[in-house]
Amino acid sequence: MIRLENVTKRYGETLAVDSLTLDIPAGEVCVLIGPSGCGKTTTLRMMNRLIEPTSGHIFVDEADVETLRPEQLRRGLGYAIQSVGLFPHLTVGENIVTVPKLLKWDKERMAARVEELLTLVGLAPSEYEGKYPRQLSGGEAQRVGVARALAADPPVLLMDEPFGAVDPLTRQRLQAEFVRIQRDLRKTVVFVTHDVDEAIRLADRIALMRGGRLQQYATPEEILDHPANKFVHDFMGADRALKRLGRVKVSDVMRTDVPTVDSSTRAADLRSRASCAEERFLYLVDGSGRLAGWFDCADLADGGGPESAMTSVDWRESAVASDASLKEALSRMLEFGFRSIAVVDGEGRLLGDVALPTIEAALGAGDTHVAAADGQGGARP
Template sequence: MIELDQITKQYPGQAMPAVDKLFLSIPKGEICVLVGPSGCGKSTILRMINRMIEPTSGIVKINGDDVTRTDPDQLRMGIGYVIQQIGLLPHRTIAENIAVVPRLYKWPKGKINKRVDELIVMMGLDLEKTRGKYPAQLSGGQMQRVGVARAMAVDPPIMLMDEPFGAVDPIARTHLQDELLRLQKEIKKTIVFVTHDINEAIKMGDRIAIFDAGKLVQFGTPEEILTNPINEFVEDFIGRDRVVKKLNLYLAEDAMQPIGCVVKGNELHTVAQKMKDAHVRVAFLLNEEGKACGQITVSDTEEFGRDIEGLRKRVLRTEKAFVQTTTPFPDALSLLLEYDTDYLGILKGEELCGMLSFKGIRKHVYRKEGE
């Protein structure tokens, strides 16, 4: 756990302190995102944790120990550090770059090599091709992967990341974000992550701390902040699409409803009656292998009546109107709009396990909003 107690940083010759009497407690094993407009002091705060900057007053504690009791170099060796500009050593190979901190710890060569290989693979880079390359031979996204690998080399419990994905292109950024989240599920590190992008904060953060002019404005989970922005500044910072952003926090399974009715291909003529009996407005069609391959709504049956072949064609138009249990709401909404329908089947792997309705999404978000 990282605790900042009454931290103030006053730069000489500046009227306002860069960080003003900050108290912040960052729980172990979580990603805590520091977010705010540029110049709000978020990077300064991050850099005071590993003593790259010393606070004017106040105490930084890691697991209860005042960081100023440890030699700064020793302290930093035990904390992963990733910066936007990456800062790989251009005259060292990728393997040597990753090995910097293990070398500072004087690990034996064999152990270093093993760890380097492990990290290159973990970061999704080609081991044989990447090991001996120099940083100038990699793309921006690959370089930042190496930057993250380097920070994780000695498996430090704490990682500080200063806009780590700010300089890579949007596609690579999304990849890197997803991978870090996936990794975090296994490695459970305490990560302090600085960004100016509220969307990245919502996506990455277990907790978000919003700063303005050196002061902490709001600290809470993404859900808390999106649901109850504490003041106008936070509201503006989040943006007018606050509730739409909230959709990112939920997955299809959160609003899953049971399926009321399924039919086989040869039962299409009875589907209207079946739905009526089950009191549902949608049924799903299963193929011979029992896989879901489309949906039939009450209005479809009314439109086509006895024209079974027409109905079959209509059903097959919604062949791809399915999501996985882990699909986030925005993707599900997009499909609902794309197929101009009110319902989506939810699959777990290949198996139909429930459904998601437009109304269900609305109710789920509304309920969360009203809480």
Template sequence: MIRLTEVTKRYGETLAVDRISLEVPTGEVSVLIGPSGCGKTTTLRMINRLIEPTSGLIEIDGEDVMSVSPEELRRRIGYVIQSVGLFPHLTVAENIATVPRLLGWKRERIASRVRELLAVVGLEPAEYAEKYPRQLSGGQAQRVGVARALAADPPVLLMDEPFGAVDPLTRERLQAAFERIQREVRKTVVLVTHDVDEAIRLGDRIALMRTGRLEQYDAPEALLDHPASKFVHDFVGADRALKRLGRVRVADVMRTDVVMTADGTRKIDVAACSGGRFVYLVDDDGVLEGWVDCRVLAAGTPAEEAGTRVDWREAAATPDTTLKDALSQMLGLGFRDLAVVDDRGRLLGEVSLRAIEQTMSGSDAHVSNLAEGEVLGAPADTGEGEVE
């Protein structure tokens, strides 16, 4: 557990952090969020002593960090920062090996740890170990940064806007990867972000800061449902029902009894539909290639014309996708049903607008109403799946 008690950092007249007290339970993720300059980075860097507090107490598992040597802290605390941080003249493998080397690990142990971590963050060791940071995309570099922070298996991870510098799709994938890794490794994590949706998705608790003070420290649901002040209310924003969908994953509401075929479109007739809305087309490995719309088939259109070919990277969700992102994708594509695939594109099932709506019922809004508004800034026309 990380515990901050009345922690203050003063720069001359500026109170960068003003008597912050909070606890991060072991194995949980706490997210620091708030307007630029509110003291998030300063708070984070005091935990690993990159910055010394002016006053107050910071403890990890009951031990005052000021009584631990910086080297020892470095072993116990992984640190990930936005975009920068990889050493440019070192390979990916050497970057990840930084702390294990400092700790004097044996060569073989380091090499196997590097391979293991690259696999954990979803980078093929044979392909990436010997590359240099300049040969990586932003998202790949970010993954290496996470791998490096995890190298010595520290119980604590500090992350300062780790997914800030990448495009939205990569960001979504990195968040999903982080969630998957965290489910396995259960580190005690403090993560800084500017993005409310990211905080809601990843945080077990959210600390909302304002000019050095802590406005509210609570579970995402509590922040959404019971904002402690007008500032919290306004910061979280208007579309609360949608934001709540950011806590639910496609895996929780998808159906898996979809009809699929690897036979191509020609042989498909209405009988193949067996009551479903779509027959999904997959290749021999089960990778999604498209679908045939059974209602269009039933109206007498030949299968070739009732079929749609798609790129699964663009027209499908994964089990880790949040319902908020799935809904946004549906509105953007104009689909009421979205295929669900694994990370290699293999079809797993389908998530429907109706299922999302059912998740929301009981809260204060309905998707069918939202879909007509401009809440997501996406087209309200859901052409493809209009018929109810």
């Protein structure tokens, strides 16, 4: 879908990009990563002809971009950038339809598209459409930026650190949404980041650059298992076994038949279930199946009252989403000192749980011991 052939960009003495050759198949996410100044943004900007290469050729869908008019090209490429770049004096809705407006879509079609895209990126249309960019949080603004890039349904998305300006938790949420959206839309995406975990999570292929030169272009697994040189090895980090967990989704490995009780369960029943339970914890759910807490059976069996054995929790904090990665699940478990963590859907309904042994199994036999890896081997509830 996108092919770079010996593309070079020179600024005076600086070789911003040095004979870069790259083939990006349709429907794949290619993550460009590397230290600051290695030429990521320059590469992206050459793809949509915001700047011209000094030498070399770039093909999009078999057409040499040099032969296309820039406007023509940019319509086929959605562009989302780090600073979001929303027009401050336009509403969210007006921002989103920037390109459709240029294409002279009619009003109904644009209104329908705004509603569709806001829903897609997880913002309630009625609430957000009329807001101005200054009324948005950083994460909301980034979602609007992504919606705008998608507006005219371009086959190719160029994203330059689209989730760069938000806190780590929001960033993980945006990444999860990106994975969900991409699963349906199957765009060809060139995604710039300098966050290794983000690259591992989102990429079909990673292109690691240094000083304008491509160091390795491979799947995350390949790059983690067989780094091409010492720079790649060091850049990907020492905890490569743990990083691989970023490729595994919680929903792929979670246990779904978890023991649950609800608030109508009587104390005596609880105690008898606790005494014969093989599991130490019984999850407490409310009437709608939402996670409300859990009972520690060891405590109940010892004669402790249900009150003392129960821990109430807010599912937003003490559980992970089913589309989270095992790496996130593990870091939550280490943060709270849990041996297992509940998995919930977007409304907090309990779907299952993931336990440390499952994560160990995912790491592969003979690999780094998970609990020891963080020096928190004793963190058992």
